[in-house]
Amino acid sequence: MKAKWCCEGMKHSYEDRKGRTIFAFAIEDPNSEKASPLFWLGSRAVEQEHLGKINFKSEFPVTMSTRVPIIYCPWCGVNLAKHYSKSYGMLVDSSLETIG
Numbered sequence: 001m002k003a004k005w006c007c008e009g010m011k012h013s014y015e016d017r018k019g020r021t022i023f024a025f026a027i028e029d030p031n032s033e034k035a036s037p038l039f040w041l042g043s044r045a046v047e048q049e050h051l052g053k054i055n056f057k058s059e060f061p062v063t064m065s066t067r068v069p070i071i072y073c074p075w076c077g078v079n080l081a082k083h084y085s086k087s088y089g090m091l092v093d094s095s096l097e098t099i100g
C-alpha cells in the first residue's frame with residue numbers, strides 16, 4: 001500500500017525541505033521506546049547546503065534556521081501522528097535532525 005500525503009501543502013513543503021523556505025518534516029522520538037515521530041515546521045534563510053558556510057558580520061543576532069514542533073498539518077489541519085502513524089518515514093530526513 002502506498003502511503004498518502006495528507007494534502008498537497010504538506011507534500012510540497014517536504015519536497016522543498018533543502019531550500020530557503022518553510023518546510024515540514026518528522027524525526028523519530030529518541031525518548032520513545034516504540035518508534036514514534038515528532039513533527040516539525042522548520043524555516044531556513046539559506047539553502048541547507050550553505051548553512052555551515054555563512055560568513056558575514058552583524059551587530060545583532062540573525063536566525064538562519066529554526067524549527068517548532070507541530071501537532072496538526074499547517075495546511076489541512078489533519079492530526080499528523082494519526083495520519084502518518086504507519087507512514088511517518090516518508091517525512092523523515094536525517095539530515096534535518098541537527099537544524100534549529
Ligand SMILES: [Zn+2]
Pocket residue numbers: 006007008009010073074075076077078
Ligand atoms: Zn495536510
